[in-house]
Amino acid sequence: MDIPRSTLLLFTWLLPFLALADPAQPTHQFTLGNGLKVLVREDHRAPVVTSRLWLKVGSSHELPGQSGLSHALEHMLYKGSSKTCQGEAAAILDNLGASHNAFTDKDATAHYQTLQPHQLGVAFELMADLFATARLRTEDFIPELSVIQEERRQQVDDNPEEMAQEHLASLAFSASSYRTPIIGWMHDLQRLTAEDLRRWFQTRYAPGNATLVVVGDVTLDKVQTLAERYFGPLPAKPFITPRPSLELAEPGERKMVLHQAIPTPRLIMSFNVPSLVTAENRRSVHALRLLDTLLAGSNSARLLKRLQFNDRLFSGISSDYSPLYRGDSLFTLSAQLHSQRTIHLDQAQARIWEVLDEFRTTPPDIAELERARTLLIARQIYDQDSIGHQADRLGLLESIGLSWRLMDEDVDELKQVTPADIQQAAAKYLTRQRLSTVHIRVENTDA
Incomplete structure (x- = not known):
């Protein structure tokens, strides 16, 4: 498959930053x-x-x-x-x-x-x-x-x-x-x-x-x-180390309805997924990170482009997944209905499922994946300009039981993820058996 010129230009733009990222400090x-x-x-x-x-x-x-x-x-x-x-x-x-x-x-x-x-x-x-x-x-x-x-x-x-x-x-x-x-x-x-x-x-x-x-x-x-x-003179002493907090493999679909003082209804969909600590293999975690970017990580991501900018169903939509937990994590989508739309939250959720099902059944094309990968790697490299971010990443990795060396291996591991890995991660983890949904309705309405 030929890669579009716009994607090649994006790769060219990223090359100087990749050079800065290697070797590690x-x-x-x-x-x-x-x-x-x-x-x-x-x-x-x-x-x-x-x-x-x-x-x-x-x-x-x-x-x-x-x-x-x-x-x-x-x-x-x-x-x-x-x-x-x-x-x-x-x-x-x-x-x-x-x-x-x-x-x-x-x-x-x-x-x-x-x-x-x-x-x-x-x-x-x-x-x-x-x-x-x-x-x-x-x-x-x-x-x-x-x-x-x-x-x-x-x-x-x-x-x-x-x-x-x-x-x-x-x-x-x-x-x-x-x-x-x-x-x-x-x-x-x-x-x-x-x-x-x-x-x-x-x-x-x-x-x-x-x-x-x-x-x-x-x-x-x-x-x-x-x-x-x-620090050397401080005495050693015993301490309690709890086990990683694991979640049920398929807890079943759960739903909650809240009524709040908000201008328009909101929707949150969250899937139980592994972290870097609990995953059977790290590639599935990196696939979830890239899927996060593919769904809502940029203006060209599918959920934003289709449901926010084109259809104007939502005034805002975001995706969030952090793999840096001692136990299992969550993959979360949050959306706010557009003020001029009267669609029911169940209908809005069905539209999001349409996009999720595309990833579950069909791998993304290579150009789309490379755009997402380029953005994610660029963010990782930019973060290295902050000594605070570096210290937080090192400290958090060690605190959840992983090696700080994963920080320096991250870009290389992201490069290994294939379109098939994306599809497999979506098919395995973005399921109703792993889903928790919160519908937030405007107070005193049935929206």
């Missing part, structure tokens, strides 16, 4: 005597470095009735330690001009600082102290818990989109702990205690359950010296 790893793994990725393009301490603890590890523990502990870590009083660690970093923050996800919690290379020792000293001696006092937790509860009200309870996503997770993950919201259920937040946090801290914040990732204008020798000085 020098990356080193070592492990301290207490079990802390350290990754160092040299990137000398700018005089800056980011340090990110990743803990293998997130909302998917939390037991029923204890949701929100990991996120609450992230908040409380900066309330004082053996060396600093409340807020002092943040103030020291602010005075250095550093960018710093923390976040909690399904599988991990990360604390990071981005600053000048000669300041790296300060970041290490502060984080090692907080990591080992955070006070977690009841008198500090009571007001902070009120802050977290208000955060939930604003970001979830009063946000129709986030509320719909939370309901979707509770529906789509029949057997998996990924149904647990990161911020926690409000009724659990109302029962959390400082003692709960202290137990969580003791059983999860251990050097052997963490990865320190350093990316930027540094050398292995410098990082190793500083890591040994500040």
Whole structure:
């Protein structure tokens, strides 16, 4: 089959970026005597470095009735330690001009600082102290818990989109702990205690359950010296490592209807699919990533071109799939009906199924696949310009039990996916037996 000239031009445009992506930046790893793994990725393009301490603890590890523990502990870590009083660690970093923050996800919690290379020792000293001696006092937790509860009200309870996503997770993950919201259920937040946090801290914040990732204008020798000085004295201690959270192979079709204060009806379709950790072979995961791009990853993707731009059925439609989970993942399509259309959500969903069935029965042509592959690889290469993105990718891979080396193998593996792989992935995973649907109707209507 001849490849169109437009596609060849796209390949030509990508060639300089492919050259930049190879070889990979020098990356080193070592492990301290207490079990802390350290990754160092040299990137000398700018005089800056980011340090990110990743803990293998997130909302998917939390037991029923204890949701929100990991996120609450992230908040409380900066309330004082053996060396600093409340807020002092943040103030020291602010005075250095550093960018710093923390976040909690399904599988991990990360604390990071981005600053000048000669300041790296300060970041290490502060984080090692907080990591080992955070006070977690009841008198500090009571007001902070009120802050977290208000955060939930604003970001979830009063946000129709986030509320719909939370309901979707509770529906789509029949057997998996990924149904647990990161911020926690409000009724659990109302029962959390400082003692709960202290137990969580003791059983999860251990050097052997963490990865320190350093990316930027540094050398292995410098990082190793500083890591040994500040993190090396921390004592090793036991920690709990839960098993990956697996989903039912074919849980059956599920549906939920919500009524919300939104301008037009919305539709969410989500399929239970594997992640890089749980897949039988990685090629099927990369096929799903490319299918994500083929469906809604650009203005020429089938769902956008046909149902949003041509037919004007939807005012917006998107696709989302992340393979970086310790357990099984979701492949999700979200669409908002056009304000001038009165079509029922069931009819709109049928139109999406028409496009999905095309991929399930017929491989995409090579030109269409190469356009999607080119876009996906280009995004991967552009992301390497950010030391923060590099550190996040390295840390997340290690936190879910995979090797950081997969980051440098990603482009080559994407190049191996064939049109037949796309069809096989669509036929296997985009089925009604794996489908959860949320219909979001405008309040007080039957739309």
